[in-house]
Amino acid sequence: MERFFKLKELGSNVRTEIMAGITTFMTMAYILSVNPNTLTAFGSGATGGEWYPVFLATALAAGIFTIAMGLFVNFPVALAPGMGLNAYFASVILSSSATGHPVTFEIALTAVFISGLIFILLTVTHIRQMLLVAVPDGLKHAITVGIGLFITIIGLKNSGLLTVGVEALNDIPKGKFTDVAFFETIFHMGSLDNPGVQLALIGLFLIGVLMVLRVKGAILFGILGTTLIGMLLGSNYVPTTINTADTPWIPNLSELQFMNFDWEGVLSTGLISIVATFTFVELFDTFGTLVGTANRTGVMKDEQKGKKIVGKAMLVDAVAVTGGAMLGTSTTTAYIESAAGVAAGGRSGLTSVTTGVLFLLALFLAPIVALIPGSATAAALIIVGLLMMQAVKAIDFEDYTIAIPAFLTIVFMPFTYNIANGISLGIFSYVILATAANVFGKGKYKVHWLMWLLAILIVLRYAFIGSQG
Template sequence: MDRLFKLKENGTNVRTEIMAGITTFMTMAYILAVNPNILSAFGSGATGMDWMSVFLATAIAGGVMSIMMGLFVNFPVALAPGMGLNAYFATVVLSSQGQFTYQMALTAVFISGIIFIILTVTRVRQMLLVAVPDSLKHAITVGIGLFITIIGLKNSGLMTIAVEASNDIAKGKYTDLLSFESVIHIGSMHDKNVILAVIGLLLISALMVMRVRGAILFGILLTTVVGAFMGMVNFGSLTDPQTTWVPDLGKLNFAAFDFAGILNAGIITVIATFTFVELFDTFGTLVGTANRAGMMKNKEEGNRRVGRAMFVDAIGVSGGALVGTSTVTAYVESSAGIAEGGRTGLTAVTTGVCFLLALFLAPIAALIPGSATAAALIVVGVLMMQSVREIDFSDLVHAIPAFLTITFMPFTYNIANGISFGIVSYVILATVANMSGKGEHKVHWLMWILALLIVARYIFLVE
């Protein structure tokens, strides 16, 4: 193990790595239920996809690609079908009214993966590591931390969004700004989900303050026990026919592609969207988690490992489509395992093994309440916020793009939006500062290309 994963060199051991891998899995396990629900249009099969087939694809893709990341890159980051793009996948199919089938959508994902492989082999994606300034890299880490926190707050019910609209707004008469108000509220303290999330947050926080090894994992397990006494654990999953103990691999939508059908289905826009969002989501996740794991202290070695991780991620996109699921990507929840001390590929391998075991233990994996994992995500957000001290806020050329990156990620609920606004604003402000003689800020040529692509994307692809 030490020779394979260089444990001593990274200041870790087998126990720590395995605990970290299990922790990562526990915070990612929700995707095993959420992804099948979304891609099958919440179990109704409205997209044409079967719940169990997507569940199997999710577990297999997450397991195989996480193990590949661990073995070939020695990187403590796990992969699985990503949130956001799975919703876009389902929306494209549902909104087309039968004109765009799930087979066509899987084909679009597969093609976007091929594009990523080409971009990675030609080292275009790796150049991002050199082109993007350090201030934005740290801002990405902080932004992802807040993004993870928002996910935890939203999933637990601790945060709700109330939308109040007047009759004028309902009729499309946007004449009075005060007549429309979208407000973020705290969840009801009479809601059992919220209560359990608060208990979980306190348990995990207390264990971390006490410096208990595996605090996040033990906190999740203890919260699940508390949830059982509160009646919040659904033991019905043990007998639910949807969560069978023995997987039927014959239900997989393996290589369910429709290359002929996509020629007349407006496929270019769909592929472009999958490619663009995944490009920045993955970049942000890998850089953010690498920073959190301390791998970017040696920039040359850190960039090299992130570059190899990008190649595995690219294979994962097409590989996921091959077994029948939406875009597979590196998971920001890997930060939970890194926070538990995960520093090598053994963490990712452990997570991958857990995903494969979930094929046979789906009823047990379904027992863990969402409030338990949501609490863990909130705590991880605290840990990732630490990178904010690395940003020089006295230099506004760096401060403003960093601020926009940090705020746009959680508030627009999209990692790519935060990175996009950060890149465009940095290019503009650095250029203005250089031209006015108010500073000398390097703008890599790739940053110009990215800025132009981003502007084009928001003009032509985003409504």
């Protein structure tokens, strides 16, 4: 084992690697409950997905592809269905349900599968690396922050802490507008009498205290602690009946929705924008995670070796996107929580293999995971949003050529409830502002030709598809 994973060369040992793998698992195991709850609804089956099949897909995708990362790349990075992209997956289905071209769960899975094929092609041809160079760092960080706010709003809505209502305006303009009904969307704080809201607040502060005390796996322990507290408070907070027929202790892989695609639906719905969003967001999310982890392990000290490892890791990540979709879950991607394992001493793929095995063993814990209420996972989503917000520190807000596109990227994601809108406005505004600054001698900003191409595609998208396409 030491020879296979090159532990002596990396300055590590079996015990350290296994403990690091356990640490990584503890910090990201929350996805086992959060992902099924997110993809199935924000409620029971509203998106068309079912809880147990999504749970199976989540555990299998995380286990299989994290082990693959360890065995084929010898790199301490874990993969699982990504936060933000799973929320976008569900929001696409829910927002399209009332339109003439509803996107079903199967169609959305097909879109993820297509984006994975695109990733494989971009990675093999090295275009993926070129795209990463084209987009300025400020926008990359802004995308992370915007997704963090997007996740936060979803957590607030799921918990009931935030409600959205549509109210008629009292002062309706006179004249030609008298026959028009004017409305505004109002955000309200949820009722504190609601047991779900109370439990979400308990979970939020419990996770917060654990993080302040620097407890490893604070999010996971917070979710479990919140569930236990809810069970003690009564069935109004957590239903305590385990239905082993729906969530068996022994994994029932026949329930897995393998290759649950709808190609005919894709052709009739028009998913260009959705596929582009999955592809674009995953592109930068993965890059930041892999490079950040590589820096922490010290791999990037040898630049050529570091690039080779990151390149191989990108290929595993791309295959994981398609593989996860085939299993029945949203985009599977590298997790920044892998840094916890690295901080615990993980340096090799043995860390990843350990984490992956634990995810596979979690298949036998479905009834326990099923008990976790939406209020507990909603609290976790809010905290994950906080963690992603930390990237805002890396944005230079004194340079308006970067600050304005970054700001538009950040605010348009949560406020329009659409990740694609934020990315699109950020890219388009950067091309315009950077070009203006260069022309009038107010700076020297690099505007890669791919950024121009993306800007043109964005204009065409809004011209022919619209903001909700």
